[in-house]
Amino acid sequence: xxxxxxxxxxxxxxxxxxxxxxxxxxxxxxxxxxxxxxxxxxxxxxxxxxxxxxxxxxxxxxxxxxxxxxxxxxxxxxxxxxxxxxxxxxxxxxxxxxxxxxxxxxxxxxxxxxxxxxxxxxxxxxxxxxxxxxxxxxxxxxxxxxxxxxxxxxxxxxxxxxxxxxxxxxxxxxxxxxxxxxxxxxxxxxxxxxxxxxxxxxxxxxxxxxxxxxxxxxxxxxxxxxxxxxxxxxxxxxxxxxxxxxxxxxxxxxxxxxxxxxxxxxxxxxxxxxxxxxxxxxxxxxxxxxxxxxxxxxxxxxxxxxxxxxxxxxxxxxxxxxxxxxxxxxxxxxxxxxxxxxxxxxxxxxx
Amino acid sequence: xxxxxxxxxxxxxxxxxxxxxxxxxxxxxxxxxxxxxxxxxxxxxxxxxxxxxxxxxxxxxxxxxxxxxxxxxxxxxxxxxxxxxxxxxxxxxxxxxxxxxxxxxxxxxxxxxxxxxxxxxxxxxxxxxxxxxxxxxxxxxxxxxxxxxxxxxxxxxxxxxxxxxxxxxxxxxxxxxxxxxxxxxxxxxxxxxxxxxxxxxxxxxxxxxxxxxxxxxxxxxxxxxxxxxxxxxxxxxxxxxxxxxxxxxxxxxxxxxxxxxxxxxxxxxxxxxxxxxxxxxxxxxxxxxxxxxxxxxxxxxxxxxxxxxxxxxxxxxxxxxxxxxxxxxxxxxxxxxxxxxxxxxxxxxxx
Numbered sequence: 001x002x003x004x005x006x007x008x009x010x011x012x013x014x015x016x017x018x019x020x021x022x023x024x025x026x027x028x029x030x031x032x033x034x035x036x037x038x039x040x041x042x043x044x045x046x047x048x049x050x051x052x053x054x055x056x057x058x059x060x061x062x063x064x065x066x067x068x069x070x071x072x073x074x075x076x077x078x079x080x081x082x083x084x085x086x087x088x089x090x091x092x093x094x095x096x097x098x099x100x101x102x103x104x105x106x107x108x109x110x111x112x113x114x115x116x117x118x119x120x121x122x123x124x125x126x127x128x129x130x131x132x133x134x135x136x137x138x139x140x141x142x143x144x145x146x147x148x149x150x151x152x153x154x155x156x157x158x159x160x161x162x163x164x165x166x167x168x169x170x171x172x173x174x175x176x177x178x179x180x181x182x183x184x185x186x187x188x189x190x191x192x193x194x195x196x197x198x199x200x201x202x203x204x205x206x207x208x209x210x211x212x213x214x215x216x217x218x219x220x221x222x223x224x225x226x227x228x229x230x231x232x233x234x235x236x237x238x239x240x241x242x243x244x245x246x247x248x249x250x251x252x253x254x255x256x257x258x259x260x261x262x263x264x265x266x267x268x269x270x271x272x273x274x275x276x277x278x279x280x281x282x283x284x285x286x287x288x289x290x291x292x293x294x295x296x297x298x299x300x301x302x303x304x305x306x307x308x309x310x311x312x313x314x315x316x317x318x319x320x321x322x323x324x325x326x327x328x329x330x331x332x333x334x335x336x337x338x339x340x341x342x343x344x345x346x347x348x349x350x351x
Numbered sequence: 352x353x354x355x356x357x358x359x360x361x362x363x364x365x366x367x368x369x370x371x372x373x374x375x376x377x378x379x380x381x382x383x384x385x386x387x388x389x390x391x392x393x394x395x396x397x398x399x400x401x402x403x404x405x406x407x408x409x410x411x412x413x414x415x416x417x418x419x420x421x422x423x424x425x426x427x428x429x430x431x432x433x434x435x436x437x438x439x440x441x442x443x444x445x446x447x448x449x450x451x452x453x454x455x456x457x458x459x460x461x462x463x464x465x466x467x468x469x470x471x472x473x474x475x476x477x478x479x480x481x482x483x484x485x486x487x488x489x490x491x492x493x494x495x496x497x498x499x500x501x502x503x504x505x506x507x508x509x510x511x512x513x514x515x516x517x518x519x520x521x522x523x524x525x526x527x528x529x530x531x532x533x534x535x536x537x538x539x540x541x542x543x544x545x546x547x548x549x550x551x552x553x554x555x556x557x558x559x560x561x562x563x564x565x566x567x568x569x570x571x572x573x574x575x576x577x578x579x580x581x582x583x584x585x586x587x588x589x590x591x592x593x594x595x596x597x598x599x600x601x602x603x604x605x606x607x608x609x610x611x612x613x614x615x616x617x618x619x620x621x622x623x624x625x626x627x628x629x630x631x632x633x634x635x636x637x638x639x640x641x642x643x644x645x646x647x648x649x650x651x652x653x654x655x656x657x658x659x660x661x662x663x664x665x666x667x668x669x670x671x672x673x674x675x676x677x678x679x680x681x682x683x684x685x686x687x688x689x690x691x692x693x694x695x696x697x698x699x700x701x702x
Contacts, residue, residue, distance in 0.1 A: 075422065075491075082492050085664075110461070113488065113499045114577070137464060140426075141433050148464045149500055226465070313436070 010131055010156040010214055012207060016120075017051040023118060023155055024091060029053045031090040033081055035104040037064040040096040040122045043165040058084060062100065066254065069099045069138045071147070077107035081115075091116050091154070097123035098130035098257070102145065105136030109151035116154045122162040124174025125258055128181070128210055131156040132217040133234075134225065142250070143313060144242055150226055158210065160203050171198060172293055173258025176237075179289070180265060181213040184233045185220065187331030189213070194289045232335035236325040237265030240348075243310035248301050255301065262294040263302075270347045272326040275337055282330050304348040308341055361482055361507040361565055363558060367471075368402040374469060374506055375442060380404045382441040384432055386455040388415040391447040394516040395473045409435060413451065417605065420450045420489045422498070428458035432466075442467055442505070448474035449481035449608070453496065456487035460502035467505045473513040475525025476609055479532070479561055482507040483568040484585075485576065493601070494664060495593055501577055509561065511554050522549060523644055524609025527588075530640070531616060532564040535584045536571065538682030540564070545640045583686035587676040588616030591699075594661035599652050606652065613645040614653075621698045623677040626688055633681050655699040659692055 013019045024032060032054045036045065041061045060080045062073050081092070092115055094104035101119045108117040121127045137148020163171065175198060182190030189212050196209060217234065224231040241257075241264025248255040269286045272278035311322050321338040328334055364370045375383060383405045387396065392412045411431045413424050432443070443466055445455030452470045459468040472478045488499020514522065526549060533541030540563050547560060568585065575582040592608075592615025599606040606614075620637045623629035662673050672689040679685055 071422070071426065078491055078498060082494070082497060110488075110498050110500055112497065113486065113501055135464065137461075140429055143433070146433060146463065147429060147461050149461055150464055 009152065009154075010158065010218065012158045012160070012211060016048045016157065016159045019157055020048065020051045020093075020118075023157070024052060024093075027089070027091045030055055030058075031087075032058060032093065033084070033086060033090060034059045034093045034095060035077060035100065035107075036061045037068075037096045037100045038062070039064045040100065044095060044122045044162050062103070064096075064099070066099055066139070066249075066257075069103050071138060071140065073103060074107050074138055077104065078111050081107070081111055086111065086115060088112055088115060091118065093118045093120060094153075095120045095122060096126070097121070098126040101126055101130045102136050102148070103138050105151060105153060106138060106148055109136050109149050114151070119153045119156045120162075121156065121158060123166060124163055124171050124210070125177060126174070127158045127163075128174055128213045128217070129177040131158065132214055133221040133231075142246065144246065158214070160207050160210075163203075163206075168199070169256060169259075172262075173256040175293065176258035176262040176265070178209060178213040180234070180236055180261065181216040183265065183286070183327060183330060184236045184325070184333040185216045185331060186212070187329075189216070190330055194285075198293070230335060232323075232325050233333050234325075235335075236327065236333055237261045237268050239311055239322065239324050240264035240267040240307065243307040244297065244301060246310045247303070247306050248298075251301065253298065253301075255297070259294050259297075262290050263297045266290050267302075267348060268324060268326060271324060271339060271344070272328075274343060274347060275324075275339060276326050276328050276334060278327050278329065282327070285330070302348060304345045307348060308344060311344070360503065360505075361509065361569065363509045363511070363562060367399045367508065367510045370508055371399065371402045371444075371469075374508070375403060375444075378440070378442045381406055381409075382438075383409060383444065384435070384437060384441060385410045385444045385446060386428060386451065386458075387412045388419075388447045388451045389413070390415045391451065391473045395446060395471075395513050413454070415447075415450070417450055417490070417600075417608075420454050422489060422491065424454055425458050425489055428455065429462050432458070432462055437462065437466060439463055439466060442469065444469045444471060445504075446471045446473060447477070448472070449477040452477055452481045453487050453499070454489050456502060456504060457489060457499055460487055460500050465502070470504045470507045471513075472507065472509060474517060475514055475522050475561070476528060477525070478509045478514075479525055479564045479568070480528040482509065483565055484572040484582075493597065495597065509565070511558050511561075514554075514557075519550070520607060520610075523613075524607040526644065527609035527613040527616070529560060529564040531585070531588055531612065532567040534616065534637070534678060534681060535587045535676070535684040536567045536682060537563070538680075540567070541681055545636075549644070581686060583674075583676050584684050585676075586686075587678065587684055588612045588619050590662055590673065590675050591615035591618040591658065594658040595648065595652060597661045598654070598657050599649075602652065604649065604652075606648070610645050610648075613641050614648045617641050618653075618699060619675060619677060622675060622690060622695070623679075625694060625698060626675075626690060627677050627679050627685060629678050629680065633678070636681070653699060655696045658699060659695060662695070 029052050038061050092108045094101045094117055101121055108115045121131050134150045134152040136151055137145040140146035179193050182193050220231055220233050241261040245260035266287055269283050273283050324337045324339055325333050325335045326337045380403050389412050443459045445452045445468055452472055459466045472482050485501045485503040487502055488496040491497035530544055533544050571582055571584050592612040596611035620634050624634050675688045675690055676684050676686045677688045
């Protein structure tokens with residue numbers, strides 16, 4: 001496992017207390033604020049929270065869950081932090097899954113036009129995905145991350161023992177983003193991930209795979225921070241995936257983000273075959289790996305017309321065409337593939 | 352008057368229709384959206400609004416006034432724009448005073464993590480102040496611009512005939528920021544502004560003075576976009592000014608921003624005398640100019656204890672000390688002057 005390097009914006013830590021103490025050394029105790037969601041407060045605060053003598057009333061605990069990733073919670077955070085005298089010399093530490101780090105990151109980035117923040121991701125999804133890239137935001141008008149800004153955290157500390165608090169579905173959800181990193185940029189990582197045994201995993205081995213995924217994302221994001229072009233590589237699986245997720249929310253039977261992305265990758269692998277001649281054997285390999293881990297979507301969620309309708313509202317569209325990142329082969333993708341609605345319908349109806 | 356230069360982020364225009372057509376050439380008609388507040392819609396939309404064939408339902412008119420610079424109006428803008436299919440290839444044009452350009456700029460900067468926008472400032476304040484520097488935001492918890500981001504507009508077009516719709520108080524309010532530009536950075540501009548006849552002004556002459564103020568602000572902001580240090584020069588008059596403005600709002604008899612800044616400059620000129628030995632003659636000169644134009648504050652607004660209380664919450668503070676930008680001499684300032692509350696009280700009690 002890579003050793004801790006506090007000069008990097010993201011690091012794996014084996015000494016959370018010590019590294020937090022070092023990272024926050026420039027901030028007085030009474031200028032440090034912590035945001036949790038109630039699950040992470042319950043399961044992930046003991047053993048390190050006393051790393052500094054932070055006032056008790058500097059800890060805000062927000063409700064967990066994607067349905068609370070809303071402006072009301074952002075306002076609650078602004079109110080809480082502002083009324084306790086936060087200023088630009090203060091520091092916010094966001095502890096939680098992607099919902100909390102996205103929302104807390106947005107609240108921090110906009111309060112007084114920007115207060116520095118550190119993220120402690122507690123889910124695999126947040127470690128490999130939300131931890132890198134500086135996307136912050138919340139859902140609005142029923143659309144995922146409809147409002148947000150790009151803003152880099154001061155630092156992201158990845159502490160693997162937090163993963164012990166997760167159930168298998170939650171672990172799998174983050175694993176989907178690691179699979180994606182392999183599919184779009186690193187065939188060897190893809191092979192290792194396919195063969196890795198996630199049940200009863202070995203923490204050090206998983207840590208190495210997480211670190212490789214993080215490095216891939218860092219490199220892609222570093223070349224195109226505001227997603228003008230090449231960063232769209234990371235959107236593989238997400239055009240269909242987001243639609244599927246929105247539709248599942250509308251039907252009141254929400255599917256975890258990573259599951260939606262996994263099934264989205266499957267659909268987009270088939271599109272890749274149509275549009276970029278991804279070989280049938282690769283499609284089969286992807287299908288086997290994804291179905292082994294994630295099974296198949298609940299019946300009725302993949303309804304082509306409904307999904308197309310969601311895709312039309314996707315942030316990533318260019319004008320009136322639907323924009324995809326597709327695979328040329330495993331480990332190599334092409335961004336800005338515009339696909340007609342007919343072709344999409346056809347592939348999705350075959351599901 | 353400087354000629355139009357569309358390569359610069361800010362330009363004076365004598366052909367609003369033509370320049371808008373040029374600036375928006377890369378955007379289809381149905382991807383352009385306009386935000387007004389009701390006053391600017393009434394007084395400032397005719398003669399140019401047909402520069403492109405923009406759909407009627409792409410124009411949002413928001414309520415005017417500082418009291419509407421609130422999250423609710425930001426949400427209204429997100430809702431309006433999002434439901435009409437805005438995307439990252441769209442363009443928003445904000446038409447109005449600083450309230451509208453700040454709020455519209457924030458809505459644009461955060462919707463889908465950032466949609467490009469152009470500002471058409473319609474007040475003198477917005478032309479000389481809000482037009483440059485990329486500050487966007489709104490009021491929250493009773494505090495001015497408590498929430499916001501730094502984001503540069505694609506372009507700012509200054510069209511002087513909009514000023515003909517303003518009453519004298521409104522003109523004066525913007526003039527205060529021009530006086531400030533002179534005081535902190537350009538003694539010659541200060542002299543010209545002191546001698547300029549704002550009643551029955553000549554548009555071309557005013558245009559030249561506006562342009563010099565804009566250039567000063569551009570230079571200061573360009574050296575320190577996120578206000579880490581030297582940009583604080585622009586805060587002269589604003590520490591006391593913001594407190595005065597907040598207090599006047601609390602007392603339900605709001606004072607225009609520029610008047611608050613003008614009186615704030617007067618108080619901070621006296622502080623400059625105490626702390627940096629600004630000569631008595633300069634203080635007198637500043638006092639004469641400001642009182643000639645702005646008169647004196649309404650009785651009871653300048654209450655030292657109440658104002659100190661507001662200053663403690665100022666975004667610009669560093670820790671627990673109150674931070675000022677003060678004058679060394681006319682045309683030259685020093686940032687990060689921390690002043691004790693006792694000294695502030697003493698100077699303010701002499702008012």
